[in-house]
Amino acid sequence: WAISSCSIITNGEVFKECRSLVDYKSYYDECLSAACSCETGGDCACLCTIVESFAVACNKQGSCPKWRSNYFCRQFIAFFEEICINFNLILNFLKKLA
Numbered sequence: 001w002a003i004s005s006c007s008i009i010t011n012g013e014v015f016k017e018c019r020s021l022v023d024y025k026s027y028y029d030e031c032l033s034a035a036c037s038c039e040t041g042g043d044c045a046c047l048c049t050i051v052e053s054f055a056v057a058c059n060k061q062g063s064c065p066k067w068r069s070n071y072f073c074r075q076f077i078a079f080f081e082e083i084c085i086n087f088n089l090i091l092n093f094l095k096k097l098a
Contacts, residue, residue, distance in 0.1 A: 002035035005047055005072075009054055014067050018058035027054040048073035 008014055009028045018024070027050060034046040055067055068074060 002032050002047075005035055006031035006051075008051060008067060008072065015054070015058065015065050018054070018061070018063040018065055021061035021063055022054070022057045024054065027051075027057070 006028055009024050009031055010019075015024070030053075031047055031050040034050050038046055051067060051073060055065055058065055
């Protein structure tokens, strides 16, 4: 379960752009550790926290992955995406001023 869930960081389209911008190995290792610490499989908050940390690091590099879904870490989907959109708008505005 841990390897399958954490593979969102290392494989697939969701974080494809981000993997070239952020060193993902430590996030993946932390995700595995967090997932293995969960008492049961499923939508585990400790795993989601690590994936969210990786998504925030991606966001800081200008990548805005939409990684939450109704099946994976579903809480606060709209909230995170709104933060991501607003962050990128502000970042783009500041780049134009520079």
